[in-house]
Amino acid sequence: MNATAGLAVRTRGLVRRFAGVAAVDGLDLDVPRGEIFGFLGPNGSGKSTTMRLLCGLLQPTEGTIRVLDYDIPAQAEALRRRIGYMTQRFSLWEDLTVRENLEFMARIFTLEPGHARQRIAAVTSEYRLAEFYGRAAGTLSGGQKQRLALAAATLHDPPLLLLDEPTSAVDPQSRRDFWESLFALIGRGATILVSTHYMDEAERCHGIAILDQGRLVAKGSPQQLMQDLPLHVVEIEAQNMDAARVALRQMPAMRSSAQLGLRLHALFDRDGSDPVAAVQARLNSANVLAKVQATEANLEDVFVTATLRDAKQ
Amino acid sequence: MRLPATLTRIFAIASKERRQMVRDRLTIGMIVMLPLVQIMIFGYGINFDVRQIRTGVVDFANTSASRALITDLEASQVVQVVARPAGAAQLQELITAGEVSAGVYIPPDFERRRISEDRPLAQLLVDGGKPGLEGALRALGSMPVPARKSVAPATPVTFEVLTLYNPERRTAVQVVPPLIGVILNMTMVLFTAIALVRERERGNLELLIMTPLKPVELMIGKLLPYVGVGLIQTTVVLSVGVLLFDVPVNGHLLDLYAGALLFISATLSLGLVISTLAATQFQAMQLAFFTLLPSILLSGFAFPFDGMPRTVQLIAQVLPLTHFVDIVRGVVLRGAGLDQLLGPVAKLGVVLAVSVSLAVLRFRKRLA
Numbered sequence: 001m002n003a004t005a006g007l008a009v010r011t012r013g014l015v016r017r018f019a020g021v022a023a024v025d026g027l028d029l030d031v032p033r034g035e036i037f038g039f040l041g042p043n044g045s046g047k048s049t050t051m052r053l054l055c056g057l058l059q060p061t062e063g064t065i066r067v068l069d070y071d072i073p074a075q076a077e078a079l080r081r082r083i084g085y086m087t088q089r090f091s092l093w094e095d096l097t098v099r100e101n102l103e104f105m106a107r108i109f110t111l112e113p114g115h116a117r118q119r120i121a122a123v124t125s126e127y128r129l130a131e132f133y134g135r136a137a138g139t140l141s142g143g144q145k146q147r148l149a150l151a152a153a154t155l156h157d158p159p160l161l162l163l164d165e166p167t168s169a170v171d172p173q174s175r176r177d178f179w180e181s182l183f184a185l186i187g188r189g190a191t192i193l194v195s196t197h198y199m200d201e202a203e204r205c206h207g208i209a210i211l212d213q214g215r216l217v218a219k220g221s222p223q224q225l226m227q228d229l230p231l232h233v234v235e236i237e238a239q240n241m242d243a244a245r246v247a248l249r250q251m252p253a254m255r256s257s258a259q260l261g262l263r264l265h266a267l268f269d270r271d272g273s274d275p276v277a278a279v280q281a282r283l284n285s286a287n288v289l290a291k292v293q294a295t296e297a298n299l300e301d302v303f304v305t306a307t308l309r310d311a312k313q
Numbered sequence: 314m315r316l317p318a319t320l321t322r323i324f325a326i327a328s329k330e331r332r333q334m335v336r337d338r339l340t341i342g343m344i345v346m347l348p349l350v351q352i353m354i355f356g357y358g359i360n361f362d363v364r365q366i367r368t369g370v371v372d373f374a375n376t377s378a379s380r381a382l383i384t385d386l387e388a389s390q391v392v393q394v395v396a397r398p399a400g401a402a403q404l405q406e407l408i409t410a411g412e413v414s415a416g417v418y419i420p421p422d423f424e425r426r427r428i429s430e431d432r433p434l435a436q437l438l439v440d441g442g443k444p445g446l447e448g449a450l451r452a453l454g455s456m457p458v459p460a461r462k463s464v465a466p467a468t469p470v471t472f473e474v475l476t477l478y479n480p481e482r483r484t485a486v487q488v489v490p491p492l493i494g495v496i497l498n499m500t501m502v503l504f505t506a507i508a509l510v511r512e513r514e515r516g517n518l519e520l521l522i523m524t525p526l527k528p529v530e531l532m533i534g535k536l537l538p539y540v541g542v543g544l545i546q547t548t549v550v551l552s553v554g555v556l557l558f559d560v561p562v563n564g565h566l567l568d569l570y571a572g573a574l575l576f577i578s579a580t581l582s583l584g585l586v587i588s589t590l591a592a593t594q595f596q597a598m599q600l601a602f603f604t605l606l607p608s609i610l611l612s613g614f615a616f617p618f619d620g621m622p623r624t625v626q627l628i629a630q631v632l633p634l635t636h637f638v639d640i641v642r643g644v645v646l647r648g649a650g651l652d653q654l655l656g657p658v659a660k661l662g663v664v665l666a667v668s669v670s671l672a673v674l675r676f677r678k679r680l681a
Contacts, residue, residue: 055523080525091520108524162523 007066008033008160008191009054014063016049016214023049025214027063031193031207033159036186038202039195041211042307047195050211051162054193055083068160081109084153088165090145094138098129098148101137102155109156116155123151127181143174150181161185163194167201179204199299210306218306222299229297231255231305232275236264238283238290247286248279256304267301339596343603350603354610360620363449367619369396369413371404374423382435382458382471386417389456391449404438408477410653411643414440414619415450417472427458433473434458441479442646444487445617450474478563478646486561489554490645491614493547493573494637498580498608499601500546504539505584506597514594528677536581543577544570551645563648571651572640572658579633579665585672589679608634633668636661 009031016024024046031037039047052058054067056076065072070079092101102123106116124130127147132140137148146166153161161182167175179201182192194205202208203222210218218225238244244264248254253275257266268275276292283290316324334340372379386392396413398404404416416438420426426434439450454472479486512518521531547570554560562569583604591597610616611625612634618626629635639657643649651658 057522077525080523083523085520085523087516087519089516089519091516093517094515105524108521108526110525 006033007031008035008068009037009193010066011054012064014050014053014065015061016046016053016058017061022061022214024053024060027211027214027216029209029216029219031191033191034186034189035206036182036192036194036204038205038208039193039211040197040202040208040303041195044213045211045307046214047211048164049214051164051193051195055079055085055162081156082158082160084156084158084161086149086153086161086163086166088168090137090149090169092137092145092149092152095136097134097136098124098132098140099134101148102152105152105155111156119155119157123155126184127151142170143177146170146174146178147181150178154185159190161190161192161194163192165195165197167196167198175201199303202303203299210303212307218302222302225302226297226299229302229305230270231297231301232268232270233295233297233301234266234268234275234279234292235260235295236266236279236283236290236292237262238264238288240288243286243288244283244290247283247288251278251282253278256308258300258304265295265301267297267305337596339591339599343599347603347606350607354607354625358611358621358625359616360622361445361617363445363617363620364390365393365619366391366415366446366449367395367413368392368415368417369398369404369407370394370417370419371398371401372417372419373421374419376424378427378458379419379423379435382419383417385456385458386453389453391453392417406653408438408440409643409647409649411440411639411647411649411657414443414446431470433470435472437472437474439474439476440647441476441482442487442490442642443613443617443619444484444615445620447474447476447479447482478561483558485554485558486646488615489550489558489560490641491612491634491638492554493550493641494576494612494634495609495614496546496550497543497573497577497637498634499605501539501543501577501580502584502587502604503598503601504542505536505581506587506591506601507594508535508539509585509588510591510594510597529673532585532673532676536585539581540574540577543573543580547573560645562645564644565650568649568651569641569644572637572644572654572661575658575661575665576633576637576640579661579668582665582668582672583633586668586675589672589675604632608632611635612638614638630660631664633661633664636664 007030009029011027011029014024014027014029015022027050039050041047049058053060054065054072056073056079059073067079068082072079093104096104102120103116106120111119124133127150129148129151132144137145140148146169167178170178186192194201196202205222207221208219208225209216220228236244236248241259241264245257248257248264248266251268253269253271255267255269257264259265266279276294280292283292370383372383383394387394392415396407398407401418404418407413408416418436418438420435423434426432437450437453439447441447451474454470454474456471458471476482551562551569555562584601587597587600587604591600611621611629612618612632614634618629621629636657640654640661643654643657644651
């Protein structure tokens, strides 16, 4: 058994610098086969650079990469035939029909004609494209386009899918459908790497990695990360939100706060005291009428904690 | 005082437009470069007063008077003797090959003609397929010969001027064959540049680079249909030229299409290079136009190439159209085969090789 058995992706000490600036900085990544693995991070945190490094499009400055047991970038060409890729933007040809797009991609992946027909029929029915088969891709809705893009990306039955913010342009229902499709692919043994800004999507992943300025700042399963968050989460319902916020800001233990409708969602350092009592006391002394209660951490709390160094600014 | 709402909004649009324009460095460059290049070309390059026409001389008389005549001819600066072929046939070959644009033929009986006859002393041959030459040389027809002892009262004619390939001196004959090149240059460069930039703008390339597709495969695949487009355009222009403008096709069509293929390849790779330089389709169009302009003006298509200063002629060697204009006039009008046009064919080959390597290098780099 070698070190990468059971792993779809393994990087060690991965560094990529652009003009001296590290876009990816010392990344150790293990993605088990058969999982959906999510990349989270603010814009410019190195998610896209990492993806491009993984498929050999960029040369690493330092470090080693193994993807599906290929050494990357040396064996990038062999890898290309075994990955499917989907971009944030619809990248197929809008002036070609659904059918023409699929047939084109089948030829680019040099599928043998009989096999190509069979695969096109399979993805067409799986992603419900039959009724648009002869229509120009440009006339499809966002959700339909996304289904077509996934159909094209999975046409050659790749064991690894790379999805770069794939649900940015679709409505919530289409996103749910899309994730159903992803789990169906996982059920058939695929591994999926997905970058996203949506916390609800990240929560569906088996494992996630949070990147910030090219560094891995948190990794694990979403549940584990939420459980292990070393902070108290408090929600405050107040009449006068601005006053409540001003009052809270003066508490040294507060790490971050965000308004959710009529509630204020705040994170506090664990300093041994009861955060609910402390917040209540602080608001009382500021004459702010409020209801305070402790709550569970969500993934956004994990994300904010991992990526913000000084949340009060 | 407040401006009326309409003006406020108009100025808002105008100042936004100005900002965007200033930030597009290529467009700003074009605003300055286009007039600069144009004025340079028209000011220095184009000269209707043709001088230094490349000429071959056959002097069968070889007397002091005939030599004096040639010296006088050169002193006029209209012609520049660049070759001394052995006979009329060899002179004809040089003209067919495009090595010279004019020829002087001094017959063996030059001395007798000079002393006793009113017949022209010699022949001046002009390639009528090139613009601007014929008029300049015709003016030399009655050049005075000091030593001539004329017996006739009227001013004797020194040279009998023969206009080859275009006896009726029609502009269409001069312009239509190279127009194939101008049109190919325009469409090939523009189409390829736009086609690639469009795929990048729309994100198609981002997807394609993640597939097993290799850059060279992408490049060749993208260009192939345009080769077909180019051949269709060649056929259209040529057919119209023959049917409507009576342009004679004296050479072999095969030679013409082979030359066109070479030229199409060169212009396609030029388009590729442009596509790697331009960020948007608009920029690609500007750059394509920018390369087209000197091609039209300096290639010898519309303005006499022989009239241009030496440096400008050298600059024009970089342009594929310059060589194709030579090839297409040679084949269509002078009936030359490609084997007789090795000069321009080789030069076009060099331009092609350079532009293809440049395109491949830039294309690879731009994709990764």
